[in-house]
Amino acid sequence: MNTKSLQGYCGSRVCGPDRVFLFGDQMCHDPWEPGICPPGRVLSTTAYGTPVCGCPDGTYESDDDLDDDVCEPILSEILSCPKGQIFWFQEFSKPPMCTDDPCNGLNLNRKPNVLPFIPSLVDGQCYQIGTQPKICKADSFYSVDFEELKGVCDSLDDVGYLMFDQKEIDTLIGLFGEPLQYDTDTNNNSTNSTSEVIHSNNSNHTNDITPNNSPAILNGSMNIN
Structure with a gap:
């Protein structure tokens, strides 16, 4: 922004x-570079270009304690919840709390790298986030509408991802070098993968969970000076 005009x-x-x-x-x-953010947080950029530290994708900051990792995974069992309950919203205008699993136990005892389940807005059945169930078209994935707290089918564009074709990727690599690579553990096999999908802050949903085992950030964050 021009500060004068x-x-x-x-x-x-x-x-x-x-x-x-x-x-x-x-x-x-690197968003995951050690020593920049408080414990458990990851570096990101707001729609205005401001760098912030916030909880990783798929977690919610349950406390404002900057000395401890207080980012709790949603739709999951957490230590502070009674046995048989998960950390989830009852309404999106309020913080998540300990509540019964809306999918009758499918979200209990999930492994950390397995995405959660949520009832569909269409038929009420529970499907796994990031998959392509029968209710979704070929170019869409099962995601979350947080205002409804239900599952919906969205394309990666719909949930706020920037999609690059090979020419655009080559241009970006020419300008900025090779993209960051992360080791991902899927089905106990460690693989090195480079994403060609970059998350944008301009999502149609307030927050989203997406098909690359990386649900999107859910809460406010701390400015980095």
């Missing part, structure tokens, strides 16, 4: 879409 304008991209620019050191950082 208060008008927005297009500027040159400083970092690749998988990195976060910090004003303090004028450098581009």
